[in-house]
Every structure is written in C-alpha cells, then in structure tokens.
Amino acid sequence: MQNGDTVRIAHRRRLLAGAVALLLAGLATACQTTPAPGRTTAADGPAAAVPEQSPARFFGPDSFGKLSITMTEREALATGELQTEPVSTVLGKTVYSFVGGPKPDPARMAADEKLEQAVAKADAGTDTSAAGSAKAAKAYADSAQRMVERLEAFLGAGGASFRDGKLDAIAAPAGAVTAAGVKRGSSLAALKAAYAGQGLTSSSKTAYQLPVPGHAGWTVLFELKGDTVQYMSIGRGQP
Template sequence: MYKTRTFRRFSGVAFTAAVVLIGGTACSSASPDTGASAAPESFGPAGYRGLTPGMAKDAALAGGKLATAPTSTLDGCADFSYAGGPAPDPARMKAEADAETKAKELNKKADELQADPKPGASAEESAKAAEKSANDTRLFADAAQASADLAGKREERDKAFVAAGGASFGKDGLRELAAPADAKTAEGIGAGSSLAELKAAYDAKGLKIGDNGRFQVSVDGKPGWVYEFTVDGEKVGSVSMIDPKSKCA
C-alpha cells in the first residue's frame, strides 16, 4: 500500500512514462508477428521437441533434447529421459539386466528338457526323456518365477518411463514417445485431465482399452501408431505415442 500511495504522487509525465515502459515490456514477450504469446507445443503426430515417430536414435540424440545416457536397456530397447529429466539409476538397470539374464538361462534349460526325443530314439530313451524328475519340476518352477520377475521389471520400467516422459528406441528407430507432465495433445488431454475429458476428446475416434490396460486411440496421420493413456481413478496419469508392433532388438 505504501508503494501505491507514493506512486500516485508522481507527476503526470512520470506516470505516462511508466505506463509506456510497462507496455513495452509486455509486448516484448509476445509474438513479433501477431502480438500474441506463442501457443505451447502440442504432443501429437508431428512428435514433440523435434522428436518424431520412427526417428533414428543417433539423429534424436544429436538434437540435444534427450539425456545422453539411457535409463533402461531392458529387452534391447533403449529408453532416454528428456534433457534435465531423471538420471540413469545404475542399481535399477543392473537389477533389470540380472532378471533378464536369469529368465533367459532358466527358460532355455527348461526348453531343452521339454525337447522332443531325437529321431530314431529307442522306446526306453523316449520314456526317460518324458519322465519328470524332481529336479526338472524345480527347474520349471524356477523358470516360471524368473519370467514373472522379469515381467515385473518391465512393468516398473514402463511406469517410470511414461511418468517422466522421454523416448524409447528399438531396432527401427523411435518406437515410443512419452509426454512430460505439462504437455497436452492438440485435443487438450494430458496428465491430470479427467477421464470424462479423455472420453469426450477421443470416444468418437475409437478410444478403447488395450490388452495392457491403457486407453488407446489411433494417432491421426501415423498408421500403426496409437496414443496410450494411463488412467488412475478418474484422472489421466500419462500420455504417450507408440508403435505396438515395433521390436526392441
């Protein structure tokens, strides 16, 4: 209040000069062509921050919008945060690698036990091959548990990736692009949008729940690509674009 009262004691000339200065400052943040503030970038078919569906990993990293080191290499996919985002967690990455190695080794052994007898094997040899020993049963159980543990690591990785935002690359380039928390699609949907808003924006475009439990809808102009929305209760938790048929390695 003290500053307001003091300001009113200025002369008319000083007051006019102050108004002109304020007006000039306001205009400096506006678009030079239209005088309006630039609209925030939409997360959509054109990609985001210069990252586009199918883009080669080297080209994406050269743009400087992603961190230089991956946060996960599970299954052969390389996940990167946006620059300034979460740093790689060596402990988590080692746990992922260990789980993947263990599952592969145990399942390979289990597959060998279940292999058909070689052509020409005797009846006795065939019977021995079919017999289930206690050790075999334990191996099958261990292999199943290792596969379940690996699936859990994949789920943890996927949740962390879409929550933070970033880019995931497979053998054919960028296979998934996750929006940061403040980004929205052209239809205005982003983290924090209500389930009702999500349905209003995309029901007419074929919104459905996919096999992974996420809401999915096709991305306009990008055949094979879909938006995926995680929903927690009545709120959208994350938004990403993915090619479900893309391979990690």
C-alpha cells in the same frame, strides 16, 4: 503399457500357473493403469521424481518438442531433447529420459541385465529339477515385476524408447498437453469431448487410444486412473 512387453509378461504368467501361483500373487494388479502398452515399453527407466515442464509443451499426435515418430535413434539424440545415455537397454529396447529427467543407474541396469540372463536360462529349460524349476519361477516373477516397474517409471517421468535404432514410443512428461487441451489430470469426459469423431476408442477398461493420422499402426494412448488421465504416450502397435 507397451503391447509387446505386456504379452511377454502374460506368457510368463501362463507358464507359471498353478505350481508357482503364490510367487505371482499380486502381479496382476501391480500395473493397474496399463492395458493388455508397451509401455512397452516398452520401457523402462529407474523411478524418480517427475520433472515439471514449464511452459507446457504440446504432445502428439506424432511428435513432442523436437522429437518425431519418424526419427531414428541417432536423429532423436541430436535434437537435444533426450539425455545422451540410456536408462535401460533390456528386452531389445533402448530407453532414454528427457533432459532433466531420471539419470541412468548403472547398478540397476546391470541387475536388470543379470535378471534377463536368468530368464533366458529358464527359457532354455535345461534344468528340470525341482530346484531348477523354483529358480525359473523366481526369475520369471522377478522379471515380470521389473517390467512393470520400468514401464511405470517410463510413463511417469516421460522419455523415448527405441528398437533396432528406430523410435518405438514417446511418453509424455508431466506438464505436456495435447493440442486439444488434454493432459494428466483431465477427466474422461474431457478426453471424449476433445476427440469426439476423431477415432478415439476404448482399448481396455483403463485406456483409450487415438490413431495417428498418416502413420498406420501408431496410436496416442491415454491411460486412466479411475476417470482421470494419468499417462499419455505415442507408440507403434499399441493396442
């Protein structure tokens, strides 16, 4: 999961500790495969069936298909790899699916925007009544849950997210494979063997990261389910 989004989730949970514990029950385990990034995440599209990539295309360390981490949003859209309309535009990010991936859902996007407006109102703290506190608690909990859902959808289907017009993350779709042969379904042992001596480190109990050569602050993130690679992404400032 992308780091900035995860920090925001954690911050809101701390704000709600105690009085609204029941509202947040279960959120801590809702995103079992993500470390404390982005993703992010980011990111951030509606859940949908994951399109198969045939033949497999190489993913990383600094690109996927025609996309490169040095691209602006305009340059990335010009490659034809991404759909022309975003699937999410909240939390300061614009997220696109790959061509053939999930389509934008205007109703869901509008609901997400409305939810974030409710969170902004809660952040302002102008209503300190019991009813106002209850509304704020619900807004925080609903927003945190939607962050998890959007990030899991982004990682599952694959796509690219942008912040301030610059590429922020690329999530690998099903079928993508690294030059070293790692893909979804690869074992942890295979992951470690593939990148032995290349800077692979554990970033959490459920993820490993690999620095992107020549691009300080960028990493390839391998997120695990058990001892198996479930998601792969390239991101700026991933833990």
